[in-house]
Amino acid sequence: xxxxxxxxxxxxxxxxxxxxxxxxxxxxxxxxxxxxxxxxxxxxxxxxxxxxxxxxxxxxxxxxxxxxxxxxxxxxxxxxxxxxxxxxxxxxxxxxxxxxxxxxxxxxxxxxxxxxxxxxxxxxxxxxxxxxxxxxxxxxxxxxxxxxxxxxxxxxxxxxxxxxxxxxxxxxxxxxxxxxxxxxx
Numbered sequence: 001x002x003x004x005x006x007x008x009x010x011x012x013x014x015x016x017x018x019x020x021x022x023x024x025x026x027x028x029x030x031x032x033x034x035x036x037x038x039x040x041x042x043x044x045x046x047x048x049x050x051x052x053x054x055x056x057x058x059x060x061x062x063x064x065x066x067x068x069x070x071x072x073x074x075x076x077x078x079x080x081x082x083x084x085x086x087x088x089x090x091x092x093x094x095x096x097x098x099x100x101x102x103x104x105x106x107x108x109x110x111x112x113x114x115x116x117x118x119x120x121x122x123x124x125x126x127x128x129x130x131x132x133x134x135x136x137x138x139x140x141x142x143x144x145x146x147x148x149x150x151x152x153x154x155x156x157x158x159x160x161x162x163x164x165x166x167x168x169x170x171x172x173x174x175x176x177x178x179x180x181x182x183x184x185x
């Protein structure tokens with residue numbers, strides 16, 4: 001089963017907000033999750049890229065953020081080398097990056113679930129988020145100039161969320177795959 005996120009919106013194409021068909025008596029038709037507000041995206045990027053200092057050490061940056069999945073990037077640098085002879089990225093960087101992206105996917109899913117709340121209020125909902133289980137399969141050596149990390153939520157419950165993650169090389173090949181569970185309350 002190919003569950004990768006070739007395009008975050010490919011699985012959920014929906015018309016732009018405001019163009020949904022209307023029903024009689026001014027009631028709108030239920031629609032797929034809408035895109036996040038710029039304030040929510042900026043707040044989540046600030047938390048993820050600035051306030052979580054370890055993500056700065058990894059050089060982990062958000063490249064795409066949507067209710068149905070997230071994408072990030074790590075540029076290779078000498079501090080991340082795990083095998084000096086082959087310039088291979090350290091396995092700990094892979095697992096930490098995938099764990100962080102899984103957590104970010106849960107944050108996005110929680111944010112999407114509560115779109116009726118103000119962005120600032122939603123940003124406080126993940127204060128208790130934490131990893132409770134993490135599994136990483138290292139499939140290929142992590143060699144490359146940069147890496148893409150993808151994550152999506154498989155299930156968001158009231159207490160626990162489960163995710164799948166991928167670590168891809170510059171050519172788009174999967175180098176590692178992960179699955180995780182997070183406590184959300």
